[in-house]
Amino acid sequence: MNVSRRTKFDRLGALLALFALIALVFMPFVVAKANRIVPGTSLGLLAAVPLPTAIGAIAAVLVAACIAVFVASPGLRLASATLAVVIVSLAVAAAGSALTPLGNKVVRIAPGSGFWLLLCSLGLMATDAITRLRPGPLLRVVLLLAFVGIALAAFAHGTFDHLSVMREYAVNATRFSHEIAQHLWLALGSLGTAVVVALPLGVLCHRVPRLRGAVLGTLNLIQTIPAIALFGILMAPLAALAAAYPLAAALGIRGIGTAPAIIALFLYSLLPVVANTVLGLRRVSPAAVEAARGMGMTPAQILKSIELPLALPVILTGIRIVLVQNIGLVAIAALIGAGGLGTFIFQGIGQTAIDLVLLGAVPTVTLAFSAAVLLDALIEAMDRTRP
Amino acid sequence: MARVAPYLRIAALALLLAFLLQPQRFAPLFAPLTQYGAPAIYDQGNLLELTLAHLGTVLLAAVASTIVAVALGIGVTRQSGTEFLPLSRTLVNVGQTFPPVAVLALAVPLVGFGEKPTLIALFAYGLLPIFENTIVGLKSCPSALLEAASGMGLSNWQRLRSVELPLAMPMILEGVRLSLVINVGTATIGSTVAAKGLGEVIIAGLLSNNTAFILQGGLVTGLMAILLYDAMAVLERRHFGALRVD
């Protein structure tokens, strides 16, 4: 039997293509509201955008779907999926301008569930293609910067200005820049201070095994306390401090706001860094350390030139974990008045305004994801010991 | 430290139960933290009920996500599921960078307020550590062992049940433990979307500037998380201690 099957049927691609087609045909593309508070009307693709745009979008999705099912080349899959994502996004932007009467700033056009499912399916096709390409660290960073850069450029250019999310942004523009800066400052600041303390602490725990159990146990205990609880627990003493010492209050230390947030974030940042420092140092080949001692290196030289460089990938992994964790925790800190992107999220929840929620959540997720990709690429690029 | 641990555990549990059952007895402890004669003990709801509701939400989501995550994990590591494995791994990596609060916030517009978005968020977020650990646990089964099992005449299903799953169990349980602890924290935020739980107490304290409320909510949640973490550790050690490959 000499039958060779040229067309292989990719089941994952088929699944994603199915989702994409269901989203395209059966689910609302946009939801149009006359103003912020009234319920909206759902519109399918053909009803929402001019015909040429609709045809373009449908064609792009169909091509991507077919390639996902029948074509094996990851490069082609990535290209078609990305192209489809771009075209569909442009379509939703076009829907925004098409459905907004000229000069009207009250109408709210939001992407519908169909758009989101479409975006997800196409996005997963692209992600799967990237995974199959198995890009090295540099390529991953380039891809990330490319995607984020293009998206930001589109936003800055005003492509999406008619969509409800951007309307919310327009209202909150200055506050947005302030909050995103505050968010980064809190996340990075707490990480920085924690690393300064945690690294020596980790080295100490490695050198003195008796300390290890007590220190790691305590930090583990802290880690299991839910964030909002720890924020709460810190508020009492800080408020008392501010009440008793006017100087502290003058410095900005109060029961609410950045002070309890920074302290809590600092405490949460300790465990991953200390644990990973100890783990990384433990994994350093004892033969290498013995040889270094035998060659006449002082303990400080051994730490600096042998142990820390060899433990660095594991330590940096801990730092990556902390950075991603902290970006998420800062979002919660908005509840106690610390600012950051969480203010939009909780405001949106309070006002049942999904656009405000998106305005807060999407940048938060993007920041966390980017931090993970960048640090992972750095760790992989630095590891000279990997074959 | 190891010898003291069981006593600390029991003491913590006893303290927690005492507080939940007879909260008013602890009023004098919390009174100094209040101002202007505000109530020392949370009085806008029954603390015990709130704790049980909180725990219930977390456990319900945990059971659901464990079943789904382990099933998916098994599926993806089989011969027939290899196409899905690379993407699964990427999704797990990517998914864990999503802050839990963002997942919760995005669930609200989809299903409204109350228990549902919290359960969805806890389910979705809890899936990831368990899914990842199931994959790692199953994949790290020594191939020599698998060959020996097949060689003995075990069917694939029997091999899964008697060799692969038991060996992967410590890792899976570790994932469940991680998921539980994260979810106790995320469920506290659930109160911002009107889910019944201990977050209510903390938020009430934040709104009325009542430090006593904040502390009560915080301590109970904290204790609950620690006790759950600990209980899982004991479970892991007792049943699967011999299988751990460190």
Add this chain to the structure above:
Amino acid sequence: MISIENLSKQYGTARVVDDVSMTIDPHTMTVIVGTSGSGKSTLLRMINRLVEPTSGRVLIDGADTAGEPAHLLRRRIGYAIQSHGLFPHRTVAENIATVPELLRWERARIRGRVEELLTVFQLDPATYADKFPHQLSGGQQQRVGVARALAAEPNVLLMDEPFGALDPIIRGKAQEDLLDIHRRYGTTVILVTHDMDEAFRLGDRIAVMSAGKVLQYDRPAVLLTQPADPFVARMTGSADRALKLLSLTTVSEATKPGTAPGPPIPESASLRDALSELMWRGTESAGVIDASGQPAGCVTIEAILAHGRAH
């Protein structure tokens, strides 16, 4: 010259090294041999103070090793261990250059030394200098480990079971290479092993250790013919001691004037090999040639057997 005077190491109530005294002549290869737990590694590591003695002292060329900071002492002594301990994050060249860099040699000198050592250890510098340890085979890693120990031109080289991790085929070659290096650089080598055959092959003098004490410290032949202790006799293996003795002597010592038919045997061959060859051929004698190939006499089985007799 290394002088070990009443060296002891005590951990709690256990005396791991018990009042050891010995003198090691310069440019010799001394092998310390014993079973595990005999204290041989601890003794070695007290020479470069990786382990500090409980009592006693070590003098190198008349100077007490306790008189300077340990890490400075170790920079003057080469140290090679069984698991070689190469730094995984540094190239072969960077590994070898470690001690010279600690001693702040000039770059050119370091580079020259690295190239020289790589060539001597049969690792082409152009190919191997920039490789990482994980890219090398076990045998190559072991060679780089020894090269690294010799980089700063130490007078003394300490080796702790350096060939233990190699498979038997490579081990023989590695031992030969060590003898070559020893001859070339004249370094005083102190080597610890549990392998008696290795000790006999390499050592100018052998120290047999058991339970922290040195039972006998002498030339290999003396250990065979006059063991000071039943333990020493057991370790050297009473069953084939005659053959061992023969392996220590070269044909040149048993050569008598005369000729014999058949292919000649080189005079640098061991008597044991000569005996084996004669038995194989089924003849009583064979001719002997010297290093340049000239006839030097003949050797008979009888003469060989006489050398194997207890004295």
